[in-house]
Amino acid sequence: MTLSQQIVTIALCAAGTMLTRFLPFLIFSSKKPTPKYVQYLGKALPAAIFGMLVVYCLKNVNVFAGSHGLPELISIVIVIALHLWKRQMLLSVAGGTVCYMLLVQFVF
Amino acid sequence: MKGHKEKKSAAALKAAFPQTIPILAGFLFLGITYGIYMNASGFSFIYPMIMSLVIFGGSLEFVAVQMLLSVFAPLQTLLMSVMIQARHLFYGIAMLDKFKGTGWKKPYLIFGMCDESFSINCSAKIPEGVDKGWFMLWVTALNQLYWFSGATIGGLLGSLITFNTEGLDFVMTAMFVVIFLDQWLKERRHYTALIGVSVSAACLLIFGADSFMVPTMACILCLLTVFRKPIAKSLEEGSDDPK
Known part of the structure; x- marks a missing residue:
């Protein structure tokens, strides 16, 4: 690839990203009232998206081979337990991550 | 007037920074990994530096390395980018209301809306008296600063970094689990989370x-549309959260 082809490639990646980020705001301008259906989606989507993102993070875990996803499962249980106990985001995240690092480096 | 404005942004920064600490850890680590990866693929640190600024979407930037190493295919590049980033369409729909009234900050809030910035801005309880627009601007800008710094450091230092960081990327998974759990605890019914x-x-x-996200989004939209009545009712019943 020549330098100008590289620049175009990077620019197209940026353009594709921006298209997906700006499109909803371009279609539903803040001047006109947003359709009821889209308002409903705006309220209903976040919980579904957060669930989707958790699965997205775990997409490369193979439960049928290797460590069978056990380090991930154990660490997520730790995260949930810590969070239900103290409700401190940083503590839950740090505790789960340290647990995961110890598991993949020393146990599995 | 200027003093008042400075106070407003400083108060928002103070509220925003603690929310971004998990991302500081995650993005520095992932950014460095990305920079090292580009370095090892034969690119100067200028590449990860610029790409972290203009694309600012982790997963696509990793894929873009492969695109840069293969034959020039502009149409395919654009289509791939839209497919990989399609989930951002959902983020925009969810943030239509929240970004209203943020004025000049709005274009940047949309530009910098990666998974992590979206999740914090969508779920964080912004403290009383803190300006919403400034809070979200700081969350977005801090996150991009972390990613940019990581990518540039990784590109510069390349393979010099050798300490064992295996598993540190779990910090992002842990953060999404916490945000999901917080959302779960707020709702009385869990239709959409499930x-x-x-x-x-x-x-x-x-x-x-490699290809489950677009069908996932289509199915979620279908289900939310088919079950609109019960879901809308459960949303109106509201949450236990006194807001």
Whole structure:
């Protein structure tokens, strides 16, 4: 690839990203009232998206081979337990991550 | 007037920074990994530096390395980018209301809306008296600063970094689990959370890790549309959260 082809490639990646980020705001301008259906989606989507993102993070875990996803499962249980106990985001995240690092480096 | 404005942004920064600490850890680590990866693929640190600024979307930037190493294919590049980033369409729909009235900050808030900035801005309880627009601006800008710094450091230092960081990337998973759990605890009924998890998991099993996101989004939209009545009712019943 020549330098100008590289620049175009990077620019197209940026353009594709921006298209997906700006499109909803371009279609539903803040001047006109947003359709009821889209308002409903705006309220209903976040919980579904957060669930989707958790699965997205775990997409490369193979439960049928290797460590069978056990380090991930154990660490997520730790995260949930810590969070239900103290409700401190940083503590839950740090505790789960340290647990995961110890598991993949020393146990599995 | 200027003093007042400075106070407003400083108060928002103070409220925003603690929310971004998990991302500081995650993005520095992932950014460095990305920079090292580009370095090892034969690119100067200028590449990860610029790409972290203009694209600012982790997964696509990793894929872009492969694109840069293969034959020039502009149409395919654009289509791939839209497909990989399609989930941002959902973020925009969810943030239509929240970004209203943020004035000059709005274009940047949309530009910098990666998974992590969206999740914090969508779920964080912004303290009383803190300006919403400034808070979200700081969250977005800090996150991009972390990613940019990581990518540039990784590109510069390349393979010099050798300490064992295996597993540190779990910090992002842990953060999304916490945000999901917080959302779960806020709701009385969990229709949409359950739809999100089960549809994604089913599509992952059927379509595989590389191509499950677009079918996932389509199925989520279908289910939310078909079950609009009960879901809308459960949303109106509201949450236990006194807001």
